[in-house]
Amino acid sequence: MPREPYQNRIELIQGTLDMLILQSLRQGPHHGYGVAQSIRSGSSDVLQVETGSLYPALHRLEKQGWVKSEWKQSENHQRAKYYSLTASGRKRLAAEQNRWNQMSAAIASLMNPEEA
Amino acid sequence: MRFPLGRKRDKDLDEEIRSHLDMSARDQAERGASPEDAQLNARRELGNQLLIKEVTRETWGWGPLERLAQDFKYALRQMRRNPGFTALAVLTLTLGLGATTAIFTVVQSVLLRPLAFRDPERLVRVYESLLPQYATGSVSYPNLQDLRAQARSFSLIQAYNPVGNASLQTTGEAERVAVAQVEARMFELLGASAMLGRTFQPGEDRPEAAQEAILGESLWRRRFGADPSVLGRPITLNEQPYTVIGVMPESFRFPPGSATLAELWTTLRPIPRLASQRRIHYLAVLGRLAPGVELASARRELEGIAGQLAKRYSEQEGRNMVALPLNEVVVGNVRPALLMLMGAVALVLLIACVNVSNLLLARSLARRKEVLTRIALGASRLRILRQFLVESLMLAIPGAGLGLLLSMWGVAELRSMQGLRMPRSAEWHADGVVFGFLAAASILTSAMFGLAPALSALRAQRLQSEPGRGVVGRRQPLKAALVAIEVALALILLAGAGLLMKSFLLQRSIDSGIRAENVLTLQVSVPNASYPNDTVAQRFYAPVLERVGALPGVREAGWISALPLQTWGINGDFTIQGRPPLRGKDAPMAEERIVSPGYFQALGIPVLRGRAFDSSDTHDAPLVLMMNQALADRYFEKGDDPIGHQLLAFRPEAATIVGIVANTRQTGLREPSQPEIYLPLAQYGNQFGQMSLVVSTQLPPENLTSAVRGAIVSVDRGIPVSNVKTMERVIADSLADRSLYAVLLGIFAGVALILASAGIYGVLSFLVSQRTQEIGVRMALGATTGTILKSVVADSLRPVLVGIALGFAGALAATRALKTLLYGVAANDMFTFVAVGLAMLVVALAASWLPARRAALVDPASALRNE
Numbered sequence: 001m002p003r004e005p006y007q008n009r010i011e012l013i014q015g016t017l018d019m020l021i022l023q024s025l026r027q028g029p030h031h032g033y034g035v036a037q038s039i040r041s042g043s044s045d046v047l048q049v050e051t052g053s054l055y056p057a058l059h060r061l062e063k064q065g066w067v068k069s070e071w072k073q074s075e076n077h078q079r080a081k082y083y084s085l086t087a088s089g090r091k092r093l094a095a096e097q098n099r100w101n102q103m104s105a106a107i108a109s110l111m112n113p114e115e116a
Numbered sequence: 117m118r119f120p121l122g123r124k125r126d127k128d129l130d131e132e133i134r135s136h137l138d139m140s141a142r143d144q145a146e147r148g149a150s151p152e153d154a155q156l157n158a159r160r161e162l163g164n165q166l167l168i169k170e171v172t173r174e175t176w177g178w179g180p181l182e183r184l185a186q187d188f189k190y191a192l193r194q195m196r197r198n199p200g201f202t203a204l205a206v207l208t209l210t211l212g213l214g215a216t217t218a219i220f221t222v223v224q225s226v227l228l229r230p231l232a233f234r235d236p237e238r239l240v241r242v243y244e245s246l247l248p249q250y251a252t253g254s255v256s257y258p259n260l261q262d263l264r265a266q267a268r269s270f271s272l273i274q275a276y277n278p279v280g281n282a283s284l285q286t287t288g289e290a291e292r293v294a295v296a297q298v299e300a301r302m303f304e305l306l307g308a309s310a311m312l313g314r315t316f317q318p319g320e321d322r323p324e325a326a327q328e329a330i331l332g333e334s335l336w337r338r339r340f341g342a343d344p345s346v347l348g349r350p351i352t353l354n355e356q357p358y359t360v361i362g363v364m365p366e367s368f369r370f371p372p373g374s375a376t377l378a379e380l381w382t383t384l385r386p387i388p389r390l391a392s393q394r395r396i397h398y399l400a401v402l403g404r405l406a407p408g409v410e411l412a413s414a415r416r417e418l419e420g421i422a423g424q425l426a427k428r429y430s431e432q433e434g435r436n437m438v439a440l441p442l443n444e445v446v447v448g449n450v451r452p453a454l455l456m457l458m459g460a461v462a463l464v465l466l467i468a469c470v471n472v473s474n475l476l477l478a479r480s481l482a483r484r485k486e487v488l489t490r491i492a493l494g495a496s497r498l499r500i501l502r503q504f505l506v507e508s509l510m511l512a513i514p515g516a517g518l519g520l521l522l523s524m525w526g527v528a529e530l531r532s533m534q535g536l537r538m539p540r541s542a543e544w545h546a547d548g549v550v551f552g553f554l555a556a557a558s559i560l561t562s563a564m565f566g567l568a569p570a571l572s573a574l575r576a577q578r579l580q581s582e583p584g585r586g587v588v589g590r591r592q593p594l595k596a597a598l599v600a601i602e603v604a605l606a607l608i609l610l611a612g613a614g615l616l617m618k619s620f621l622l623q624r625s626i627d628s629g630i631r632a633e634n635v636l637t638l639q640v641s642v643p644n645a646s647y648p649n650d651t652v653a654q655r656f657y658a659p660v661l662e663r664v665g666a667l668p669g670v671r672e673a674g675w676i677s678a679l680p681l682q683t684w685g686i687n688g689d690f691t692i693q694g695r696p697p698l699r700g701k702d703a704p705m706a707e708e709r710i711v712s713p714g715y716f717q718a719l720g721i722p723v724l725r726g727r728a729f730d731s732s733d734t735h736d737a738p739l740v741l742m743m744n745q746a747l748a749d750r751y752f753e754k755g756d757d758p759i760g761h762q763l764l765a766f767r768p769e770a771a772t773i774v775g776i777v778a779n780t781r782q783t784g785l786r787e788p789s790q791p792e793i794y795l796p797l798a799q800y801g802n803q804f805g806q807m808s809l810v811v812s813t814q815l816p817p818e819n820l821t822s823a824v825r826g827a828i829v830s831v832d833r834g835i836p837v838s839n840v841k842t843m844e845r846v847i848a849d850s851l852a853d854r855s856l857y858a859v860l861l862g863i864f865a866g867v868a869l870i871l872a873s874a875g876i877y878g879v880l881s882f883l884v885s886q887r888t889q890e891i892g893v894r895m896a897l898g899a900t901t902g903t904i905l906k907s908v909v910a911d912s913l914r915p916v917l918v919g920i921a922l923g924f925a926g927a928l929a930a931t932r933a934l935k936t937l938l939y940g941v942a943a944n945d946m947f948t949f950v951a952v953g954l955a956m957l958v959v960a961l962a963a964s965w966l967p968a969r970r971a972a973l974v975d976p977a978s979a980l981r982n983e
Contacts, residue, residue: 032136037143056172
C-alpha cells in the first residue's frame with residue numbers, strides 16, 4: 001500500500017471516506033454539510049458520515065491539494081465554505097476509483113465464489 | 117502561542133462549523149421540528165464540537181514557526197519549573213557575556229571603529245626622529261615650513277600645539293579650559309565643519325590677523341547656554357581678547373585619540389622667538405596623503421627632505437622625518453593590552469559555557485525519561501535536538517540582556533577610572549557592531565553549552581533498556597572532562613593575573629627617588645600677558661611660596677615645570693663649555709626642568725654635591741643651573757668635578773653648574789633616570805608653560821588643599837588651579853594602566869575561579885549522588901568514613917590534576933602574549949606558576965569537600981533501601 005504523507009489512524013475507512021468526498025465534489029463545489037448530505041442520500045442513508053471525520057478529511061484533502069476551498073453565499077444566503085475538486089484531485093479520484101473497483105471486484109469474487 | 121495565520125485559520129474553522137450547524141438546523145426545521153429542537157438536534161448530530169475542531173486542527177500540522185514557538189513555550193516552562201537552576205545559569209552567562217561585551221566595546225571603539233574624520237585612513241602624523249633616543253619627536257617651526265614647501269606626497273600639512281590649559285573669562289569667573297592651537301586649515305585637512313558659524317579660513321593664522329576662537333559643543337552648552345548668538349561675541353583667554361566665530365560638534369574630537377580633548381580652538385601662530393629656531397621642536401604635525409600616494413612613497417620623500425635639511429643645517433644632523441598612520445598613533449601601545457583582555461574574557465566566557473553545560477548535563481540525565489517518552493510518541497531526533505538547543509538559547513537571551521547592562525556599567529566604570537589615559541575613551545560606547553557581536557556570541561555560546569547535554573539526552577534513545585541499576589555508579593567521562601577543561605582555563609587566567617600582579621607590585625616598589633608621603637601637588641598656568649617672564653618669579657611664584665610656607669602644617673614648598681613620573685616633559689641638547697661642540701645624534705641630551713628653591717627639599721631629593729638653588733639666584737644674578745647624578749655619570753669623567761663647569765643649555769648664554777642632586781624617575785617608574793638639567797625659576801621664568809607646586813606637609817596633605825588654594829588666591833585670584841593631587845596619587849596614576857590591567861585580569865581570574873569551583877562542586881555532588889548505593893554497600897562491608905572520603909576526593913582530584921597540567925601547558929603558551937606588559941617578571945615565572953597551581957588545587961579540594969563529606973555520612977541502611 002502506498003504510504004501517504006499523513007498518518008492514517010484507520011486507514012481503510014479514511015481512504016474510503018476521502019474517495020467518497022472527492023466523488024461527491026465531482027458534480028460541483030459543495031460545503032461540508034452538503035457533502036455529508038449527498039453521501040448520505042446517495043447511499044440511501046446507509047453511509048453516515050461523522051462530522052468528526054468529515055472536517056478533518058476535508059482539511060486534509062485541502063492540504064494535499066486535491067480540493068480547494070473558498071467562502072461563498074449558500075443557497076440560503078448564508079456564508080459557507082465551499083470545497084471544489086482540483087485537477088490533481090480529479091486524478092486522485094480516478095486512481096482511487098480504479099483501485100476501489102479492483103478491490104471490490106476481488107472481494108466480491110472471494111465472497112461469492114460460485115458466481116465467478 | 118499562535119501566530120496570526122493560525123488565528124485566522126481558527127476563526128475560519130469556527131465559522132465553518134457554525135454554518136454547518138445552521139444548515140443542519142434549517143433542515144431539521146424544514147422537517148417540522150420546533151426551532152429549539154432543531155438547534156438541539158443539529159448539535160447532537162454534530163457531536164463534540166471541541167473535539168472535532170481539535171482533530172481538524174491536527175490535520176493542519178505545525179508550521180515551522182509554530183513548532184519553534186512551541187519549543188520556546190516549552191523551554192519557558194522548563195525555566196519556570198527550575199528557578200534555581202535558571203537563575204544560576206543566567207547569572208553565569210551574564211558574567212561571561214557581560215565581561216566579553218564590555219571589553220569588546222572598548223576594542224571596537226579603540227581598535228576597530230575608524231576615526232571620525234573624512235577618509236581617516238589617508239591621515240598621517242609626521243614626526244622628526246633622532247634615533248636612538250627619539251623615534252617620534254615633535255617638529256620645529258622652520259622644519260615645518262620647509263616640509264610644507266617641498267613635500268609633494270601630501271595634499272595638506274598642518275601643525276597643532278598639543279592641548280594646554282588656558283583661563284577663559286567671559287562674564288563670570290575664570291575657568292580653565294583645554295585649548296588646542298591649530299593652523300588655519302586643520303579643519304579642512306580633517307574634513308570637519310562647524311555646527312554653528314565657521315572654522316578658520318586660510319591666512320587667519322598669520323601674526324597680524326585678528327584673534328578668533330572656535331568653541332567645542334560641550335563648552336558652548338555649559339558656558340554659553342547653547343546660545344546661537346554667541347557668534348561674534350568677544351571672550352578673554354589668558355587675558356587676551358578673542359572673537360567667537362564658530363562651534364564644533366561634540367563628534368569632532370581633537371587632538372585625535374587624546375585623553376584630554378580640546379574644548380576650544382585658536383589659531384597657531386609662529387612664536388617670534390621660536391620661528392627661526394630649528395632646534396626647538398614643539399609642534400605636532402598632521403598630513404593628508406595626496407590622492408594616489410602610498411604611505412611608503414610618502415615616507416621615502418620625507419627621508420629625502422630630512423636628508424637635505426641635515427646637509428644644509430648642522431643642528432639637523434642625524435635627524436629624520438617619519439610618517440605614521442594616524443590610527444596607529446591613536447591606538448598607540450594599548451593594542452597588546454586590549455587583545456590580552458579580550459583573550460581573558462573569552463576564557464571567562466568559555467568557563468561560563470562549560471559551567472552551564474555541566475548544569476544542563478546533570479539535568480539532561482534527569483530528563484532521560486521525558487526524552488524517551490517523546491521519542492516513543494514519535495518525536496524525531498532532530499526535533500529533540502532542536503528542543504534542547506532552543507532551551508539553551510532561552511537561557512542565553514536573558515544572559516545576553518543582563519550582560520549588556522553589565523557591560524555598559526563596566527565600560528562606564530572603566531572610563532571614569534582615575535588617571536587612566538586610554539585612547540578615544542570619549543568614544544567608548546556600544547554600537548551596531550557590539551550588538552551584533554553580543555548576538556553572535558550568545559548564539560555561539562548557547563550552541564556550545566547546549567550541544568553536549570542535547571547529545572547526551574539523545575543517547576538515551578540508545579540506552580532505551582535502562583541497564584539494571586548496578587551497585588557501582590557509572591563513570592561520567594564527559595563530566596570529568598568538563599571539570600578538567602574548566603580547571604585548565606581558570607588556571608591560564610590565574611597565571612596571567614598572577615604575573616601582571618607580581619610585575620605591578622615590583623613596579624610599585626621601584627624607588628622613584630622622591631619622598632612621596634605627605635606631599636600635595638597642584639598645577640597653575642600663569643599667563644605671560646600679565647606676568648612677563650623676567651618678573652613672574654618675583655611677582656607671583658616667590659610670594660606664593662612665602663605664603664604657603666607660612667601655613668601651619670607645611671614643611672617645605674617648591675615649584676617645578678613638570679612633576680616626576682610624567683610621560684611628557686621638555687628636553688634638549690646642551691654643550692659643556694671648553695669641549696668641542698657635538699651636533700646631531702652625538703649631542704649631549706638632557707631633560708630640562710625649571711625649579712624654584714624649596715623643590716628638592718619638599719620631595720626629599722638629596723643634594724649630593726654643591727648647593728641647591730636659593731634666594732640669591734635672582735634674575736639679575738649670574739646664570740646658574742643644577743644637574744642630576746645621571747648627567748654627571750654620562751658626560752663627566754670620574755675625577756672631573758662638574759661643579760663650576762659652564763653649560764650652554766636652553767639659552768645661548770652659559771650657566772654655571774652649582775649643584776648635583778640624586779636621580780629621580782622623571783619619565784616613569786619603569787624608565788631609567790635620564791640626564792637632567794634644572795634651571796632656576798627666577799632666571800628662566802615659566803618658559804615651559806605650566807608650573808606645579810609641591811608642598812610637603814606634617815598633616816595629611818588633603819587637609820591643606822583649601823589653605824594652599826587660599827594662599828594662591830591671595831596672591832592673584834585670577835590664576836586657576838588644577839590637578840590637585842597627593843604625590844602618592846601622582847605615582848599611582850603613573851601606573852594606572854598597569855594597575856588597571858592587573859586588576860581587570862584579577863577580576864576575570866576571580867570570576868573564573870568561582871565558576872570553576874562551582875562547576876567542580878556541581879559535578880562532584882552529582883557523582884556522589886550517583887554513587888550513594890555503592891557507598892552504602894561499601895560501608896555495610898566495613899569501609900570507614902575515612903576511606904570513603906579518600907576515595908571520593910581522589911576521584912575528584914583526577915580531573916583537577918589533569919586540568920592543572922593542561923592549564924600549565926596553556927598558560928606557558930598564553931602568557932607569552934603578556935611579555936610587553938610585564939616588568940621584571942619572566943612570562944614563565946616559576947614562582948607565579950607554582951603559586952597559582954597550588955591556589956587552584958586548594959580551591960578544587962575545598963569544592964570537593966562538601967560532596968565528599970556528604971558521601972561519608974551516607975547511612976548504609978537507607979542507601980540500600982533506596983534500591
